[in-house]
Amino acid sequence: MKNVYKGWDLPQIVFTLLFISIAIIACFWVIQPFILSFAWASMVVIATWPLMIKIQRLLWGRRSLAVIAMTLLLLLVFIIPISLLVNSLLDSSAPVIAMISSGRLEMPKLEWLNDVPMIGDNLYSGYHTLIAGGGTALMAKIQPYIGRTTGFFVAQAGYFGRFMLHLGLMLLFSMLLYWRGEQVGRGIRHFAFRLAARRGDAAVLLAGQAIRAVALGVVVTALVQGVLGGIGLAITGIPYATLLTVLMIFSCLVQLGPLTVLIPAIIWLYWSGDTSWATVLVIWSCVVGTLDNVLRPMLIRMGADLPLLLILSGVIGGLVAFGMIGLFIGPVVLAVSYRLLSVWVHEVPVPSDDPSMVVEELVEFENDNPRHL
Structure with a gap:
């Protein structure tokens, strides 16, 4: 059968774009769990690529040895410290959150104010008068909002496992990118x-x-x-x-x-x-x-x-x-x-004409070519 129409085939163009869009969306859907890890790995590899090349030269030009060295370096300098910091962050925040949530916060005594020359006694007495008058009440009013904030940070601790998974995938992708x-x-x-x-x-x-x-x-x-x-x-x-x-x-x-x-x-x-x-x-x-x-x-x-x-x-x-x-x-x-x-x-080159001459030429052009209403 002969194709009698040789111009733009609009349905063909529409369906082609549709299937291409579906394919692109499906690809992103499949790789979506790995996008963040791969992005971090790309950033790390690009930033440290010159260092990897130098290490490869020192290791007799062997790419395999250089990849192993960079992987160990990332593990020691990047992965392990971040893991320890996050773990320490969770452990250190637990006592603080418990203290805040239990309401054991107290205003500091500021005993050192007495040692300030000339005005130390007045500062000390004025500060403790302020505490006696409204400090406790102020802390009682702030307490519920502090508890909500700490509750939010406690909820974020649940993402620690996912964060460690991203770190592991980032290390794996970094090895592949270093290699190729x-x-x-x-x-x-x-x-x-x-x-x-x-x-x-x-x-x-x-x-x-x-x-x-x-x-x-x-x-x-x-x-x-x-x-x-x-x-x-x-x-x-x-x-x-x-x-x-x-x-x-x-x-x-x-x-x-x-x-x-x-x-x-x-x-x-x-x-x-x-x-x-x-x-x-x-x-x-x-x-x-x-x-x-x-x-x-x-x-x-x-x-x-x-x-x-x-x-x-x-x-x-x-x-x-x-x-x-x-x-x-x-x-x-x-x-x-x-x-x-x-x-x-x-x-294009930087304009070198006199600005006044450019304006005059523009005015003459407008006078010679008036707009027709």
């Missing part, structure tokens, strides 16, 4: 080139640079500040130092800085009367709090030559929009868009 990294990279670049020619290839390369810049500049800086701040908390005798270290690392990741945890710790030390260690923690906090001003720009420049404001905006916006994985998605999207837009703009 070049082939995977060429495949992604080939697909991007098929979609958008050289611009697509450039977008993939820029995404890799942005991921490496975020991993070096944001994550490493947050880990360094958090660990150093946690060391200061442990030395000065702050209770639940491990729990506070985790909170400090997260605070640094969201760009709030370590002082959101260190300043309350300093205040608690002064309240407890341990002024010597409080002063030590003040000095240490000044060092830790200003470390990111030096370390973060230097590490970001090592990963990619991108504006610092662009990276930080992407980190904060990505965290708000996508959660923890947005820590990498946000900067990647902004960095790729920024670079592609910059390349597109610079494809």
Whole structure:
């Protein structure tokens, strides 16, 4: 039978798009449980790929030995510490939650106020007058809301098993990507080139640079500040130092800085009367709090030559929009868009004509060609 119509076959186009869409949705449905783990593995492998290449050269060029070394390194530096931190977070939060829920919270005595010259006695008496007048009632009113908040955090502990499963899958996917990294990279670049020619290839390369810049500049800086701040908390005798270290690392990741945890710790030390260690923690906090001003720009420049404001905006916006994985998605999207837009703009030369001459030519053109109403 001859096809008498050789133009656009609209039903064929509609059904083709329909079945392609169904196939894409079905594929995503099947791999949906592994998307988060694979995304984390991709970020880790891209960020640490140069290190893996160096280790491979040291191990006589053997990729298998390099993959084993990187797997052990990820296990020792990434998987085990995170597992211990999460476990410690759950264990350390249990006594705090129990104390808050049971209503045993008491206002501090602040005995050290008596030692303040000239005004110490008045401050001490005024503070205890405030406690006697409304401190207990205030704590009683706050107590129900604190209990609801702690109940929420207790409920989140149920996701610990799922989190550990994602960590295990991330390690497995990382091994596979380390083993076949070049082939995977060429495949992604080939697909991007098929979609958008050289611009697509450039977008993939820029995404890799942005991921490496975020991993070096944001994550490493947050880990360094958090660990150093946690060391200061442990030395000065702050209770639940491990729990506070985790909170400090997260605070640094969201760009709030370590002082959101260190300043309350300093205040608690002064309240407890341990002024010597409080002063030590003040000095240490000044060092830790200003470390990111030096370390973060230097590490970001090592990963990619991108504006610092662009990276930080992407980190904060990505965290708000996508959660923890947005820590990498946000900067990647902004960095790729920024670079592609910059390349597109610079494809033409910068205008060098006198602005006044350009305006006069535009006015003459409008006078010679009046609009017809």
